[in-house]
Amino acid sequence: METVRLTMAQALVRFLNAQYIEFDGEQNPMFKGMFTIFGHGNVLGIGQALEEDKGHLIVHQGKNEQGMGLAAMGYAKQKLRRQMYACTSSIGPGAANMVTSAACATANRIPVLFLPGDQFASRQPDPVLQQVERFNDFTITVNDAFKAVSMYWDRVSRPEQLMTAMINAMRVLSDPADTGAVTIALPQDVEGEAFDYPLSFFDKRVHRIERRPPTPEMIKDAVAAIRKAKKPLMICGGGVRYSGAAEVMAKFAEKYNIPFCETQAGKSAVPHTHPMNVGGVGTTGNLAANTLAEDADLIIGIGTRYSDFTTASKWVYKNKDVKYLNINVASFDSYKMDGIRVTADAKVALEEIEKELSNGGNYKTTWNDDIAKARSAWDKELARLYAIEYSGEGFVPEIANQRDEILGEFAKQFNTNLTQTQVIGILDKNLDEDAIVVGAAGSLPGDLQRMWRAKKEDTYHMEYGFSNMGYEINAALGVKIANPNQEVYALVGDGSYLMLHSELITSIQEGVKINVVLFDNASFGCINNLQMDHGQGNFGTETRHRNPETGLLDGPFIEVDYAKSAEAYGCVTYKVHTAQQLVDALEDAKKQSRSTLIDIKVLPKTMTDGYKGFWHVGVAQVAKNDKIVSSRTKMEVELKKARKY
Numbered sequence: 001m002e003t004v005r006l007t008m009a010q011a012l013v014r015f016l017n018a019q020y021i022e023f024d025g026e027q028n029p030m031f032k033g034m035f036t037i038f039g040h041g042n043v044l045g046i047g048q049a050l051e052e053d054k055g056h057l058i059v060h061q062g063k064n065e066q067g068m069g070l071a072a073m074g075y076a077k078q079k080l081r082r083q084m085y086a087c088t089s090s091i092g093p094g095a096a097n098m099v100t101s102a103a104c105a106t107a108n109r110i111p112v113l114f115l116p117g118d119q120f121a122s123r124q125p126d127p128v129l130q131q132v133e134r135f136n137d138f139t140i141t142v143n144d145a146f147k148a149v150s151m152y153w154d155r156v157s158r159p160e161q162l163m164t165a166m167i168n169a170m171r172v173l174s175d176p177a178d179t180g181a182v183t184i185a186l187p188q189d190v191e192g193e194a195f196d197y198p199l200s201f202f203d204k205r206v207h208r209i210e211r212r213p214p215t216p217e218m219i220k221d222a223v224a225a226i227r228k229a230k231k232p233l234m235i236c237g238g239g240v241r242y243s244g245a246a247e248v249m250a251k252f253a254e255k256y257n258i259p260f261c262e263t264q265a266g267k268s269a270v271p272h273t274h275p276m277n278v279g280g281v282g283t284t285g286n287l288a289a290n291t292l293a294e295d296a297d298l299i300i301g302i303g304t305r306y307s308d309f310t311t312a313s314k315w316v317y318k319n320k321d322v323k324y325l326n327i328n329v330a331s332f333d334s335y336k337m338d339g340i341r342v343t344a345d346a347k348v349a350l351e352e353i354e355k356e357l358s359n360g361g362n363y364k365t366t367w368n369d370d371i372a373k374a375r376s377a378w379d380k381e382l383a384r385l386y387a388i389e390y391s392g393e394g395f396v397p398e399i400a401n402q403r404d405e406i407l408g409e410f411a412k413q414f415n416t417n418l419t420q421t422q423v424i425g426i427l428d429k430n431l432d433e434d435a436i437v438v439g440a441a442g443s444l445p446g447d448l449q450r451m452w453r454a455k456k457e458d459t460y461h462m463e464y465g466f467s468n469m470g471y472e473i474n475a476a477l478g479v480k481i482a483n484p485n486q487e488v489y490a491l492v493g494d495g496s497y498l499m500l501h502s503e504l505i506t507s508i509q510e511g512v513k514i515n516v517v518l519f520d521n522a523s524f525g526c527i528n529n530l531q532m533d534h535g536q537g538n539f540g541t542e543t544r545h546r547n548p549e550t551g552l553l554d555g556p557f558i559e560v561d562y563a564k565s566a567e568a569y570g571c572v573t574y575k576v577h578t579a580q581q582l583v584d585a586l587e588d589a590k591k592q593s594r595s596t597l598i599d600i601k602v603l604p605k606t607m608t609d610g611y612k613g614f615w616h617v618g619v620a621q622v623a624k625n626d627k628i629v630s631s632r633t634k635m636e637v638e639l640k641k642a643r644k645y
Contacts, residue, residue, distance in 0.1 A: 001198050001200075002198070002199045003196040003197060003198055003199060004197055004202075005194050005195070005196050005197075006195070006197055007045070007048075007049065007159070007191065007192050007193060007194050007195075008045070008156060008159035008162050008186070008190050008191050008192070008193055008194075008195065009045040009046045009049040009186070009191040009192065010048075010049040010052065010053070011159070011162055011195070011201070011202075012046065012049065012115075012162060012186075013046070013049040013050055013053065013054065013055065013057070014053070014055070014202050015162075015166050015201065015202060016030075016031050016034075017029075017031075017055035017056060017057060018203065018205060019205055019207065020204060020205065020206045020207065021082055021083060021174060021206075021207050021208075021209060022206050022207070022208045022209070023082050023208070023209045024211075024244070028082065028083055029056060029083070030083065030084065030170070030173070030207060031083070031084060031085065031086055031113070032057075032058060032075065032083055032084070032085055033057045033059060033060060033085055033086075034050070034057055034058075034059055034060070034085060034086045034087065034088060034115075035060045035062045035068035035069070035071060035072055035085055035086070035087045036050070036059055036060065036061060036062060036068075036087075037061070037062045037063075037064075037065055037068065037088075037089055037090065037094060038088075038090065039089070039090025039091070039094050039117070040090055040091065040117075040128075040130075040188065041089075041090040041091035041092070041094070041095075041116075041117025041118065041119075041130075041188040042088050042089060042090050042091075042115070042116075042117040042186070042188070042191065043090070044188070044191070045117070045186065045188060045191025045192050046088050046115065046117075046186070046191060060506060060510065061506065061509065062087070062502070062503065062506060063502035063503060063506055064097065064474075064500060064502035064503070065087070065089045065094050065095070065097030065098040065101075066097050066098060066100050066101045066470065066474075066500060066502075067101075067470070067474040067500055067501075067502035067503045067506075068101075068474070068502075068503060068506075069087050069098045069100075069101025069102065069104075069105070069112060069114065070101045070104065070468065070470065070471050070474040070475050070478075070500075070503075071474045071475060071478040071503050071506070072084065072085035072086070072101075072105075072112045072478060073101060073104060073105045073108070073110050073112050073463075073471075073475060073478065074438065074461070074463075074471070074475025074476065074477065074478030074479045074482075075478030075479065075481055075482050076105075076110050076111050076478075077108065077110045077461065077463070077475070077478075077479075078436070078458070078461060078478065078479045078482040078483060079482050080241060080458075081110060081176065081179065081209075081242050082209065083482075084112060084113065084173065085112065085113070085478070086112075086113040086114075086115055087101075087112065087113070087114050087115065088116070088186075089115075089116045089117060090116075090117045090130070091116070091117040091118055091119055091128075091130050091131065091141075091142065091188060092129075092130025092131065092132070092142055093130060094116070094117065094130075095118070095142050095143050095146075095185075096142050096145060098114055098116060098146075099145050099146055100468065101114075101181075101468075102114050102149045102183060103148075103149035103181070104463065104465070104466040104468040104471065105180055105181040106149050106150060106151055106180035106181045107180075107465035108238075108265070108463060108465035108466060109176075109179055109180055109238075109305075109330075109465070110179070111172075111173040111174070111179045111180065111181075111182070112180075112181050113169060113173060113184070114146065114181055114182065114183040114184070115183075115184055115186055116142075116143050116183065116185055116186065117186055117187075117188050117191070118141055118142075118143050118155065118185045118186055118187040119131045119141050119187060119188070120187055120188060120189045121157045121158070121189055121190050122189055123138065126138075141185070143155065143185035146181070146183040149181060150181045150182060150183040151172050151178060151179060151180035151181060151182060152168060152169055152172040152182045152183070153182075153183045153184075153185075154168065154169070154183075154184050154185070155184075155185040155186075155187070156184060156185070156186055156187070156190055157187060157190060158190065158193075159190055159193045159194065159195035160195050160197075162195075163197070163201055165184050166184070169182045169184055170205065170207055171207075173207075174207035174208075174209060176209055176239075176242060176243075176330075176345075177212070177329045177330040177331070177332075178330070211243075211345035211347065211348045212329055212343070212344050212345045212348070213344055213348050213352075214342050214343070214344035214348065214349045214352055218341065218342045218343070218344065218349075219342070219349075219353055219356050220356070221340050221341075221342075222325055222340060222342050222353050223353060223356045223357050223360070225323060225325050226256075226298065226300070226325070226353070226357060226363065227357070227360070227363055228298075229297050229298035229323075229365070230297055230365060230366040231292075231295055231296050231297050231298075231319075231365060231366060231367055231370075232258050232296060232297070232298040232299075232300055232365060233258070233259055233260070233261065233292055233296035233298070233300070234249065234252075234253060234258055234259070234260035234261070234300040234301075235260070235261055235262075235263060235266070235281065235299060235300065235301045235302060235304045235310065236249060236260050236261065236262045236263065236266035236267075236269050236270065236302060236303075236304075237263045237266045237301065237302055237303035237304025237305070237310075238263065238265025238266055238303055238304070239266075239302060239303015239327075239328060239329060239346045240266050240269045240302050240303045240346055241265070241266060241268075241269045241303075241458065242303065243329070243346035243347045244347055245269075245302070245303070245345075245346040246269040246270050246457065248347050248350045249270070249302060249346075249350055250270045250274055250276070252350055252353075252354050253274075253276035254275075254276060255354070255358075256357070256363060256364070257276075257364065257365045257371075258276065258300070258365055258367075259276050259277075259292055259367065259371045259374075260276055260277060260278070261277075261278050261279060261280065261281035261285065261289035261292070261293065262277070262279060262280050262281065262289075262449070263280075263281070263282075263304050263307070263310050264280070264445060264449055264462040264464035265304075265464070265465070266302075266303065266304065267449065267452070267460040268454035268456070268457060268458055268459050268460035269457065269458075270457070271454055271456060271457065272453040272454050272455065273455070275371070275372070276371065278292055278371065278374055278375060278378075279378065279449075279450070280449035280450050281293055281310060281316070282309045282310045282311060282312045282316055282613065283308070283309040283312045283313070283316075283613045283614060283615045284309055284445065284446035284447075284449045284450060284613060285312070285316070285449070285450065285611060285612075285613055286378050286381075286382075286449075286450040286451075286611055287374070287377060287378045287381055287611045287612065288374035288377065289374075290312075290611055290612035290613060291374050291377075291612065292367075292370065292371070292374055293316045293317055293318075293612075294316070294317070294318045294319070294612065295318075295319060295370075296317060296319060296322060297319045297322055297323070298322065298323050298324075298325060299317055299322060299323070299324045299325070299339075300325045300327065301324060301325070301326045301327065301328070301337070301339070302327045302328075302346050302350070303328060303346045304328070304333070305328075305333045305336070305465075306333070306336045306337055307464075308615070308616065309464065309615070311337075311643075312613055312614045312615065313614060313615055313616035313642055314337075314643035314644075315614045315616070315641055315642040315643075316612070316613070316614065318641065323339070323340065324337040324338065324339030324340065325339060325340045325342070326339035326340065326341055326342065327342045327344065327346055327349045327350070327353075328342075328343065328344075328346075329343070329344065329345055330343070331343045337643070337645075338645060382451060385421040385424075385425065385451060385608060386421060386422065386424070386425025386428070386429075386451075387422070387425070388419045388421050388422050388606065389417060389419065389422060390407065390417040390418070390419055390603055390606070392408070392411075403532065403605045406538065406542075406605055407603055407604065407606075409557070410521070410522065410557060410603055410604055413556065413557055413559070414520075414522075414557070414559065414601040415577055415601070416577045416578075416601040416602070416603065417603070418576070418578070418579065418582070418600065418601065418602050418603060419602070419606035420443070420444075420519060420521075420602050420603070420606045420607050421447065421451065421606060421607070421608060422579065422606075423519065423582065423600060423602055424447055424448065424451050424452070425451075426579060426582050426583060426586075427491075427517065427586070428451070428452065428453055430583055430586045430587070431487070431586065432487055433455040433456050433459075434455075434456045434459060434486050434487075435459060435487040435489060436458075436459045436460075436461055436479055436483060436486055436487070436488045436489070437452065437460060437461065437489050437491055438461045438462075438471075438472055438475055438476045438479055438488060438489065438490045438491065439461075439462050439463070439472055439490075439491045439492070440462065440463040440467060440468055440469070440471035440472050440475070440496065441467045441469040441470075441471065441472070441493070441496050441526075442469070442492075442493040442495060442496055442524070442525060442526045443493070443525050443526040443607040444491050444493060444519065445462055445467065446526070446608065447608050448460075448462065448491065449462070450608050450611065451608065459486075461475070461479055463475065469495060469496040469499040469500070470496055470499040470500025470501070471496075472490040472492040472496055473490045473492060473497070473500075473501040473503065473504050473514070473516055474500060474502065475490075476488050476489070476507075476514040476516075477503045477504075477506055477507050477510075477512060477514060479514075480507070480512050480513065481512060484512075487515060487590065488513075488514050488515065489514075489515045489516075490514060490515070490516045490517065491517050491519070492516060492517070492518055493518075493519050493521065493524075493525065493526075494518065494519070494520040494521065494523075494543070494560070494562070495523070495524045495525075497516075497518055497562065501516075504566065504569060504571070504595060505569055505570075507595045508569055508570040508571065508594060508595055511593075511594070512595075513592065513593060513594055513595050513596075514595050514596075515589050515595070515596045515597075515598070516566070516571075516596065516597040517598050517600065518562050518597060518598060518599050518600060519600055519602045520560070520562060520599060520600060520601050520602060521601075521602050521603065521604040522542060522543040522544075522557040522558060522559075522560075522604070523538075523542040523543055523604055524541045524542075525541075525604050525605075525607065526607075527541050528542060528604070529605070529609070530617065533631075534617070534619050534627075534631040534635075535619075535623075535625055535626075535627030535628035535629075535630065535631045536625070536627075536628060540553065542557065542604075543557060543558045543560075544556065544557055545557075545558060561575075561599070562599040563575045563597060563598075563599040566597035566599075567597075570594065570595075571594065571595045571596055571597045572588075572589070572592045572594060572595070572596045572597075573597045573598075573599065574588070574589070574596070574597070574598045574599065575599050576598055576599060576600040576601065577601055582600060585598045614638055614642075616635070616639060616642065617635070619631050619632040619635050620632060
């Protein structure tokens, strides 16, 4: 057997260069590159190997380990899981920082390879700098924290172990039913140790994303369920996009007059103009989708994992006879809601179902003009939301006076009348049709799922499996690397911006332009709404000065000049207090060649809400505040209507 003597790290880099992914006959390198933050634990191992011979891998210098992990995830998600990045860190806090991004990748089923440095396998210099000692178990290191959030985890304690570790890592990264974060812990001494690796280990390997076919029995069960249904409703999940099943699903919907709604991951698989597309469904769903969901007698979930927001905590599908037909490549998801299972690739499954359904007579639903009416009613409401302007005291009479007071205080202090729905409407009208919007956390995902009109395929990029604050800007970098010829907009609240925007600097460093649209309402607005909706006050969720008289954080709002901070990074920036200023800023930002930030002062309490949605949350059973007790009582009434399994 012919061999080559390499360090473990050199062998790792060489191996990554030899991996390819093939999907529907199209073949590309599996790894675009590697995000790095070097420190002791990886700079003399992987760092040396990359410096010596990085191959085709593009090496980016990250600024925060979580941030670069989210950038890698954003890239892989936008690439529909057909190409990805690796991320490497030092030991200790560097590794621990990546755990959150690993969790985010796994929650969303997005492939990212994490390569954290680890303490010495030999244990001879223990304890080294940044090592966490466990007195009862010396085999445990910080990197064991990745076990809970990785789809595959391994530690290479000897250089020859790299071979089985990496082959198994590729197995998981390329498996659409089992993918997510893969973590290979790399002890810093082993990274530099040499081994005579077989040359065959570095042969080109092609990992095919196979389209898993359904069995005839699955198709028979699915068709029988559809034939019995009078008012079926399809859910377009992320699996529709990853499978490339959008066109097949859209034609299926047209042929059989079956409306389809969207999850956050499925949105923009098909443009909003499609007559069968009724938009976002569930807790943050719109009026059209949730109205039809109440009557549907068969829910056809395609590539969805049925999160609590998609099902409104198993509450929104209210037909007493409703059944579930689940088309999913992962059996874990096809078993959910006690559904009829089609465990298969979404595109292949829909093609087979359509073939069988068309052979047995003319199937028709009884939706009639319900779909068009629902879409029309929502279009009218959407136009109203886009046009909402702040009009002073009594602006929203149906909500508590306390909220009205917050609006007035903010409007006066920040000199703004802009509402959140108004700003989204301006963005909808003024962004290019192929612009990609990126979001993740706060109130924006709900408003965007309801209100955003995706005009082109794959232009809506929302991370809502983990709702990771800080995803937006960092992932936007990865999205822009994936789609360099389209404008990319990170829609982010001030809370998420403060949480993490490290890779904005990397975008400047790399000359990769992203646009940050910052909604500053000086609060964790989404959670502030949640607490006030359930009887609490606005406690600890607004960005206010501490009041020396009360000892609480109920003083004036803190005013932050986010534009000035981003300007210091090298961004082109804009300050927005009026609708016209926003329009002008958006137009000028399109002309720029480097990253931009638009600092918009947006009134709190001007988000969307309702539309027949529901969310099961943990309201206190006992409280001195009668409003909280009342909220709990109402919650328990609604929970009786929800499905229990």
